Amino acid sequence: MDSIVLYATTLLVFFFVNNILTWGLNIQFGYAGILNFAFIIFMALGAYVTGVFTLPMANGISGQTYVLGVSWPFPLTLLMGGLASAAVGLLVGLIALKRLRSDYMAIVTVAVGVITYDFVGNTTGLFNGWDGLGGVPSPLQDRFSISYGAYQWVFVLLAGVVMLCMWWLAQKIDSSPYGRTLRAIREDQDVAESFGKNTFKYRMSAMIIGCFYAGIAGGLLIEYITAINPSGWTTGETFVIWTALLIGGTGNNWGAALGALLVPVLFQEVTRFLPQVASNPDLIPAMRNVIVGALLITVLWFRPQGIIPERKWRFYDLPLKRGGPAAPTATEGANVAAG
Amino acid sequence: MSQQAEILHVEHVTHAFGGVKAVDDCSFSVPSGKITALIGPNGAGKSTMVNIVSGFYNSQPGSVRFNGDDISRWPPFRRGGSGLIRTFQISRGFGALTVAENMMAPPQRQAGEQLLNAIFRPGLVREQERQIYEKALSLLNTFGLYEKRDEYARNLSGGQKRLLEMARALMAAPKLLLLDEPMAGVNPALAEQLAQHIVELSKTGVTFLLIEHNLGIVDQICDHVIVMASGRALATGTMAQVRANQEVVAAYLGG
Numbered sequence: 001m002d003s004i005v006l007y008a009t010t011l012l013v014f015f016f017v018n019n020i021l022t023w024g025l026n027i028q029f030g031y032a033g034i035l036n037f038a039f040i041i042f043m044a045l046g047a048y049v050t051g052v053f054t055l056p057m058a059n060g061i062s063g064q065t066y067v068l069g070v071s072w073p074f075p076l077t078l079l080m081g082g083l084a085s086a087a088v089g090l091l092v093g094l095i096a097l098k099r100l101r102s103d104y105m106a107i108v109t110v111a112v113g114v115i116t117y118d119f120v121g122n123t124t125g126l127f128n129g130w131d132g133l134g135g136v137p138s139p140l141q142d143r144f145s146i147s148y149g150a151y152q153w154v155f156v157l158l159a160g161v162v163m164l165c166m167w168w169l170a171q172k173i174d175s176s177p178y179g180r181t182l183r184a185i186r187e188d189q190d191v192a193e194s195f196g197k198n199t200f201k202y203r204m205s206a207m208i209i210g211c212f213y214a215g216i217a218g219g220l221l222i223e224y225i226t227a228i229n230p231s232g233w234t235t236g237e238t239f240v241i242w243t244a245l246l247i248g249g250t251g252n253n254w255g256a257a258l259g260a261l262l263v264p265v266l267f268q269e270v271t272r273f274l275p276q277v278a279s280n281p282d283l284i285p286a287m288r289n290v291i292v293g294a295l296l297i298t299v300l301w302f303r304p305q306g307i308i309p310e311r312k313w314r315f316y317d318l319p320l321k322r323g324g325p326a327a328p329t330a331t332e333g334a335n336v337a338a339g
Numbered sequence: 340m341s342q343q344a345e346i347l348h349v350e351h352v353t354h355a356f357g358g359v360k361a362v363d364d365c366s367f368s369v370p371s372g373k374i375t376a377l378i379g380p381n382g383a384g385k386s387t388m389v390n391i392v393s394g395f396y397n398s399q400p401g402s403v404r405f406n407g408d409d410i411s412r413w414p415p416f417r418r419g420g421s422g423l424i425r426t427f428q429i430s431r432g433f434g435a436l437t438v439a440e441n442m443m444a445p446p447q448r449q450a451g452e453q454l455l456n457a458i459f460r461p462g463l464v465r466e467q468e469r470q471i472y473e474k475a476l477s478l479l480n481t482f483g484l485y486e487k488r489d490e491y492a493r494n495l496s497g498g499q500k501r502l503l504e505m506a507r508a509l510m511a512a513p514k515l516l517l518l519d520e521p522m523a524g525v526n527p528a529l530a531e532q533l534a535q536h537i538v539e540l541s542k543t544g545v546t547f548l549l550i551e552h553n554l555g556i557v558d559q560i561c562d563h564v565i566v567m568a569s570g571r572a573l574a575t576g577t578m579a580q581v582r583a584n585q586e587v588v589a590a591y592l593g594g
Contacts, residue, residue: 172458177443177451177468180436184444187433194393195445195511196420205454314489315439315472 002149009152013224014269016156016163017217018260022244023170023253024213029242030250030310031179032206033186035106038092038113039214039241042085044120044233046215047222050081051133054223062135064128074139078162078219085215086208093207097200101189113235121230132229139223159220166213170253173209180313182206183251240264243292247299249306258308267292346371346515346546347392347423352401353570354387361387362398363570369515369563374537374547376557379567380591385550386428388567389519392548393425394418406514420447422514426521428550430500432507434493438484441492441503442475443468445511475510482506482536498529505536509545516540518549522556534560554578554592566591 021043028034054077057069072080096108121130128134139158141151173179185192185199193199222228240263248259267288277283299306347369354362362384369375377385390396392403394415402411405423419425433441449471450456451464479485482502487495495503501521508516518537522530534556537547551557557564558578566573566581568590574581581587 169458173454176454176457177449177464178454178457180440180444181449181452183436184433184440187435188431190395190415191427191431191433192444193415194395194419194425196416196418196447198414198416209454310435312437312489312491313440314437 005149006152009156011265011269012156013159013220015261015265016159017221017224018241018244018264019163019257020166020213020217020220021241021264022248022256022260023166024210024217025241025245026210026250026253026256027170027173027206027213028210029245030252030256031173031182031186032203032210033102034097034203034207034210035102036109036207036210037106037235037238037242038109038116039210040233040235040238041113041116042089042211042214043218043221044228044230045088045116046081046085046218047228047233048081048120048127048133048218049084049215050077050219051136051222051228052127053077053080054136054139055133064131064133064135065125066128066133067126074158074223077139078216078223081219081222082212082215085218086212089208089211090204092211093204097203097207110235113238117230117233117235128229130230132227132232133222134227134229136222136226138226155224159224162216162220166216167253169209170213174253178202183310240268240292243296246306247295249308249310251310252306252308255306255308255310259306263292263295267295344371345369346406347548348404349388349392350402350404352388352391352398352403354384354391354396354398360570362391364401365567365571367565367572367575369546369548369565371546372541372544373562374541374549374560375563375565376561377548377550377565377567378552378554378557378591379573383567383591384570385567386519387570389425389517389550392418393423393517419511422512423517424508424511424513424515425517426504426508426519428519428523430497430504432492432500432503434491436492437489438479438492438495438503439472439475439488441507442479442510443471445507446471447511471510478506478509483532498525501525501529501533505533509540513545515546515548518547518551520550520552522551522553530556 025036025039028036052066052068053070053072055066055069056071058064058066092109092112096105100108120127123129138151138155140154144151144154181192181197182202185197185202189199244259244263245256246259247262248257249255271284271288274284345368349368350366352362352365353360365384365388377388379385387396391398394410394413398411402409404410405418405421408421410418410421433444436444450460450467457464476485476488479488482505484499484502484506487499492500492503505521521533525533530553537549538560541547561578563575564578564581565575566587573590574584574587582592
């Protein structure tokens with residue numbers, strides 16, 4: 001099979017997955033101001049749950065032990081992954097969002113991340129422990145009698161459709177009064193609360209939706225690479241997504257997508273395919289982190305709002321002082337962005 | 340007094356920070372449809388009282404009744420939702436939102452605040468947004484902020500922020516507006532302007548409770564004055580009545 005095809009399709013799928021991840025984090029941090037430093041565990045949970053819904057019953061032949069194993073069909077497995085992450089997001093939110101604010105909440109999420117990591121690794125019966133799940137069948141692969149290379153494009157298409165659905169929802173949040181209320185809460189929770197906004201409920205909803213995004217991204221990832229183990233979602237991986245969002249621009253889905261393209265895809269993945277330096281095999285991975293770190297510092301120094309910042313919502317003008325009836329212009333909606 | 344006559348009734352409210360009782364067994368009521376001032380020396384417990392009434396502090400023991408309901412255990416958002424709207428001593432707001440968005444965030448029960456409505460009922464949401472925006476613009480026009488509508492709120496001057504705070508509070512359809520030092524750090528001309536707005540709004544049925552140190556303004560616009568000192572309500576009445584009260588003179592007005 002053409003290795004360049006595999007290279008291109010892999011990058012595309014990684015890009016789609018990272019887009020969804022970054023949008024999810026953007027909903028939590030960019031709009032609602034929630035500092036979730038355990039974001040990657042929600043991706044991992046989505047991956048594991050999608051995996052155990054896809055795999056057949058653990059029978060000992062493959063040497064794996066895991067819960068469920070019900071061989072559900074494709075879109076359902078992905079949905080279960082998303083829902084499982086959302087449910088865990090709800091639980092974490094109950095701890096972290098009820099009384100805690102910003103930095104304390106961040107510490108709780110870090111703790112949740114570490115606990116989850118060790119728990120999943122040490123509980124072999126859950127998701128096969130430190131060895132992780134493997135051999136997860138790719139969706140619909142058996143339905144197509146096509147080559148492995150051609151199937152890659154089928155998956156790209158599937159992932160692309162999922163991504164577009166997530167994009168559509170993220171843009172709805174961006175432009176709706178719901179998103180405006182989230183941003184108001186982010187700016188000043190007390191003021192929003194004093195205007196009758198149930199800020200806990202709103203922040204919780206953003207937490208749940210963001211975790212759902214992470215779960216869907218994780219589900220897509222495991223359906224594609226067919227395996228996941230704890231080394232794929234260490235605490236450090238959370239900061240790759242954070243870096244992507246901060247560099248691309250918070251509060252803007254275009255910015256988040258640009259960040260996903262720049263950081264996880266270009267720096268993390270493309271460099272993976274670079275030739276190794278024989279005398280120093282660790283050079284490229286180390287350089288990768290150095291470059292990402294330097295890029296983050298540069299962006300925060302010169303453009304703290306990110307490359308594509310939150311957009312300024314402008315609305316149609318009303319001829320208030322000039323007399324005549326107040327008439328909306330042809331743009332007719334209220335949320336008409338002009339910038 | 341009947342419920343029509345008093346909109347807010349605070350009874351035996353106490354709040355301590357550590358060993359310091361900022362509010363100590365304080366009781367008073369605020370007549371409906373009037374402008375009431377809460378005055379007193381620094382440290383009298385006025386701001387603490389605002390935080391108790393708006394639900395940001397819990398009062399143990401004591402009760403707060405608003406519009407006939409015992410709201411003592413209500414969380415702040417529920418009090419805000421029932422028409423008890425407050426402002427903050429230091430201007431606060433949604434800095435990274437535009438002035439227009441600052442105005443559009445407060446209204447209660449917007450359909451589009453439910454994500455499902457925003458997705459499945461775009462027509463309803465659009466129509467409501469149009470109404471909210473037009474109301475926002477007309478209020479901004481009244482408060483002289485129309486030209487600033489597309490400016491980020493954080494870029495406004497101190498005085499403009501005060502104006503925005505009051506205009507924004509009105510978007511939430513308040514029954515009672517708790518203004519915590521609305522004229523602090525505001526030049527006399529603008530203070531006069533804010534006072535006029537308060538008088539005009541009072542005529543439309545909004546009740547005001549304002550904490551204010553500018554006694555000239557209080558004398559000019561307030562129907563009713565509550566004097567607090569050392570965590571208690573020392574005296575209530577018209578400005579002329581409290582001026583004649585020896586205790587009040589000793590505690591606050593000075594001899």
